[in-house]
Amino acid sequence: MNFGSLVIARLYALGENVNSFEAKQGWKQGYLRAVVRNDDKKSIPNIERAKEIAEALGLEFYIGPPRETGPVYTVELDGADYAPIPRVDARLAAGGGAINDQVERTGALAFRRDWLRERDISPSDACLLKVTGDSMAPTLHDGDLVMIDERRTAIRNRHVYALIDTDGAARVKRLDHVPDQLIILTSDNPAHPVETRASEDMNRVNILGEIVWSAHAW
Known part of the structure; x- marks a missing residue:
């Protein structure tokens, strides 16, 4: 219009x-x-x-970056605005997959809002989860914390995503998409084989979001 x-x-x-x-x-x-x-x-x-x-006319006039689609919470520290990103107790397996029967929020970490805006990350559409396993090493290690941008569900080839696999297990893999043919799941650790999901299996893969940040636990 x-x-x-x-x-x-x-x-x-x-x-x-x-x-x-x-x-x-x-x-x-x-x-x-x-x-x-x-x-x-x-x-x-x-x-x-x-x-x-x-x-x-009582219409809002706005030009700028995409704004929040959910509740906005702000914490101010040292004059800078921070947004809390929720941390949930679900696990993303870098190997065979993790089953998460019940997922609960277990706290949050605060990130500077300007940092999030620069990366086009919406605080209301992001969450933090823990990685288990070594199949994504050296990019992601066992115990690392990752941030998922839940808006980014369209596969961009060679990017890393959190997903629910065909068996219902939560995983983290580098993905490639051949439209209408297959999805390729690649581990950064060469000891783990490349996997494919084709035909009906491809349609049963549920992309949770793209991994946009990680923190390594020493």
């Missing part, structure tokens, strides 16, 4: 028309009509004008 269509829809919702709203706002005749015209005389408003019109 373009800007003019949004204006028309909002005017209808408010029980207004172009002429009455222009008069109510003290705008000169044609100030708003030029934006909603449907001919070659239609005017494309600049940012300042679009903002003025949107605010007059």
Whole structure:
């Protein structure tokens, strides 16, 4: 929907028309009509004008990075804003897979909001889990903590993902996707074989999200 269509829809919702709203706002005749015209005389408003019109109509005018889709919690430390990322007690097996019958939140770690924004990570769509096993070494070691971005479920080849495999086990693997054919699961540890999921098995793989951060436990 373009800007003019949004204006028309909002005017209808408010029980207004172009002429009455222009008069109510003290705008000169044609100030708003030029934006909603449907001919070659239609005017494309600049940012300042679009903002003025949107605010007059009670619409939010926003330009910027993607904003949170869930509750936003902020902690301020030393003048910087931090967001808590929940830690859950589920395990991601770097080998054969881990079964997590019940998953509960066991606390949180705080990350600077500007750091998260730079990496396009939404705090409300991220969580922390522990890795078990050595199949992803040296990238991930047994006991490492990883952050999953749950919005990133579309496979980007050679990136590392948390997933629920066909047997219901939670795993962490480097993935490659051949559209409509198969998913390739690769371990960074060469001692572990490459695996594939094809046909119906490919459709049963549930991608939990991409691994976007890790912390190594010494």
